[in-house]
Amino acid sequence: MTAYAIETNLLDPDIFPQAKGPPHSLFAQWRDKDPVHWNPVNPNYAADVPFASIRKGFWVLTRYADVSEVSRDQKRFSSYDEGFVIWDMDDEELVRQRANFMGMQPEAHMAVRRVLNGPFAPNAMRALTPKIDGLAAEIIDSVAAKGKCEFVFDVASKLPVYTFCELMGIPESYRDAVVEYGNALADVETRTARTVDPIVPLFAICEEICAQKRANPDDSLISTLVHDTTLGLEQLHINMFFMVFAIAGHETTRSTAAHFIYLMNQFPDQFALLRSDVDKHLDNAIEEVLRYTSTTTNFRRTATCDTEIGGFKVKKGDKIYLSYAAANRDPAVFENPDAFDITRANANRHLSFGVGPHLCLGARLARLELHALLRQIVTRIPDIHLAGEPEWLRSIWFNAIVRMPVVFTPE
Numbered sequence: 001m002t003a004y005a006i007e008t009n010l011l012d013p014d015i016f017p018q019a020k021g022p023p024h025s026l027f028a029q030w031r032d033k034d035p036v037h038w039n040p041v042n043p044n045y046a047a048d049v050p051f052a053s054i055r056k057g058f059w060v061l062t063r064y065a066d067v068s069e070v071s072r073d074q075k076r077f078s079s080y081d082e083g084f085v086i087w088d089m090d091d092e093e094l095v096r097q098r099a100n101f102m103g104m105q106p107e108a109h110m111a112v113r114r115v116l117n118g119p120f121a122p123n124a125m126r127a128l129t130p131k132i133d134g135l136a137a138e139i140i141d142s143v144a145a146k147g148k149c150e151f152v153f154d155v156a157s158k159l160p161v162y163t164f165c166e167l168m169g170i171p172e173s174y175r176d177a178v179v180e181y182g183n184a185l186a187d188v189e190t191r192t193a194r195t196v197d198p199i200v201p202l203f204a205i206c207e208e209i210c211a212q213k214r215a216n217p218d219d220s221l222i223s224t225l226v227h228d229t230t231l232g233l234e235q236l237h238i239n240m241f242f243m244v245f246a247i248a249g250h251e252t253t254r255s256t257a258a259h260f261i262y263l264m265n266q267f268p269d270q271f272a273l274l275r276s277d278v279d280k281h282l283d284n285a286i287e288e289v290l291r292y293t294s295t296t297t298n299f300r301r302t303a304t305c306d307t308e309i310g311g312f313k314v315k316k317g318d319k320i321y322l323s324y325a326a327a328n329r330d331p332a333v334f335e336n337p338d339a340f341d342i343t344r345a346n347a348n349r350h351l352s353f354g355v356g357p358h359l360c361l362g363a364r365l366a367r368l369e370l371h372a373l374l375r376q377i378v379t380r381i382p383d384i385h386l387a388g389e390p391e392w393l394r395s396i397w398f399n400a401i402v403r404m405p406v407v408f409t410p411e
């Protein structure tokens, strides 16, 4: 493992690529000696990523119990006051972030969540299963005979986007554009390289689809939002939903699938065990990959009052970094936490989907997609292996593989 100085700054976007994931040895030191750790602003980050400003230092929580406590307590720790991501916003950006229900006041958030729970409930997911299984098969059909592909974009990225289109009621003719702009949007921190902000065409697509649903209602999620008068949603709110689902549902699921294949190659004994009985091991293997990798490594809260976290004092207005990656390796909860074990009995206690009122709305859907796609892979191209070193995203937020060539015996 990489040896880190304890003063290493989490605002160094090279940490994840260098460590091939979150800096777990650093988190272990902090959890042990400094569990509510002060991470100052990094002036180099501002120079390096000029469009995404971080003006305030923050407390980093590395213990499972502390991350859970803060996530569950919306009264003391707000997603609304200064947003829920680690970047600091100006007033205009904050207005946009609050139009997204993740950043609304608790009562407004709950009201929207009640409407959205339906389309993500277990029975809705069951109804969607055959469709997702079909889409997963279609994606593997497109590569199976070739014997090689670039896994992240040829395979992993497609299912979340196709599913997103299905859920939102987006006609197939828009799929390619949604794939293109969705991928661009997921590259949150490297977006400056593009001339067109992908938010602009995505909002335009959303507005076109809303107009279609106003004229011809159906049972899609967009149609539900357009026609629900109780919520008083304006077009900006619906555009923000569209964008949140495009990001939240996409990069995260894509990266988990890529990590899954990467880890099965790193731990061939675990891959052999999985292949020996896919039906028995697949779901728990997915939970263990979610725990081990924590693709979304952190979210943020702001203290609404002077208070304590795990016995440490924090002040009103202080910024808090919830490290899901560190919580998922806390030995107080996970025995031998750095071991990758697809039979781990409590793998599904991971915090990769968050916890509390903002618990990931798409967790069931993500599990369904991952199951469908990985089942296709493990049963149809079971000798899949890496054909080169994967490339990691340069990010302070996502633990993501962005390029991973693979080879396998053609079907």
Ligand code: HEM
Residues within 6 Å of the ligand: 071, 079, 084, 101, 102, 103, 113, 244, 245, 248, 249, 250, 252, 253, 256, 295, 296, 299, 300, 324, 351, 352, 353, 354, 355, 357, 358, 359, 360, 361, 362, 363, 365, 366
């Ligand atoms: C492996 C895949 C995924 C991971 C690791 C993940 C991770 C997370 C995390 C950590 C949160 C908590 C945010 C917070 O506490 O502030 C969250 C919330 C959310 N996720 Fe996911 N997510 C995944 C897939 C999805 C999918 C497929 C969708 C939708 C299609 C989705 C939609 C959402 C939404 C809407 C929220 C906000 C919930 C709320 O504020 O009430 N996610 N996700």
